Amino acid sequence: MRVLLVEDDEVLGDAVRTYVRRQGHAVDWSMTREASEASLAAAPYDLVLLDLRLPDGNGIDILKQMRSRRDATPVIIMTAHDQVSDRIAGLNAGADDYLVKPVDLGELQARIQAVSRRYGAQPLPEVTIGALKVFVAERRLVAADGTDVSLSSREWAVLDRLIARRHAIVSKGQIEEALYEFGAEVESNTVEVYVSRLRRKLGKDAIETVRGLGYRIV
Known part of the structure; x- marks a missing residue:
């Protein structure tokens, strides 16, 4: 799969990118809303791993724009926002799954596989x-x-x-x-x-x- 990682934390972003690459996927890493939107416009993705709190905006706005133009690419939100209201807002905006930081990488891989199977981006187990x-x-x-x-x-x-x-x-x-x-x-x-x-x-x-x-x- 080709994955877009949207994460402004350098330590977490590097860890997630390294781990997902080791699972055999290609990963583009963007640290701002502007860079993320440019990547989405430039290439097709099989999955987006989306942080909400970015230096130049909110990840929810990226998600809303994707869905408004009928972009059905699966999106997993990864954020420190752990309130139930935040999760509801993310899912209502069109997210497919929601992980609260700190992210367990094994759980992240399981969520990626589940979302990918749901959308047919990966075969069955x-x-x-x-x-x-x-x-x-x-x-x-x-x-x-x-x-x-x-x-x-x-x-x-x-x-x-x-x-x-x-x-x-x-x-x-x-x-x-x-x-x-x-x-x-x-x-x-x-x-x-x-x-x-x-x-x-x-x-x-x-x-x-x-x-x-x-x-x-x-």
């Missing part, structure tokens, strides 16, 4: 495709013909995007969006490299190339 068995939740494990296969975080990101849209063709650009956050260097053959690595590990027929359109899981 366990998916079987031919000889492949993919365990997305918790273990993030792939078994091919009963043998466990070790994947890097970026290999996971590619496979995750293909499985999440396994009934459709996934373009090279969509895979790049899943791989990289802003500022990362994108080589012209990066997607091809990771698809090739996955084929070596999962079987050469596991991923089909649809010439001129993209890739799909077989």
Whole structure:
């Protein structure tokens, strides 16, 4: 998934970004309302992790603007505001979930998985495709013909995007969006490299190339 993290606390933001990246997701981190709105206008996201108290405004306003333009991207609010009225306001504004700081990273991952499954951004916890068995939740494990296969975080990101849209063709650009956050260097053959690595590990027929359109899981 590609995640937008909106958080002005440098320590917490760095911890959350590092953790979510380790789960195989690309993370763009914005520390202001202005930067967050620019990111949302520039790229499609699968999830937004939203702080409410920002130096140049309120995160609720970002959420309201998203929903007013029919942007249905899932949003999890992370804030120190722990009053019931604050939670109600956030949920009424269109948030999908609400976490009170300090945030437990394990709980955050569980909430991300739950919201992603709800919106179809990730597959179910366990998916079987031919000889492949993919365990997305918790273990993030792939078994091919009963043998466990070790994947890097970026290999996971590619496979995750293909499985999440396994009934459709996934373009090279969509895979790049899943791989990289802003500022990362994108080589012209990066997607091809990771698809090739996955084929070596999962079987050469596991991923089909649809010439001129993209890739799909077989």
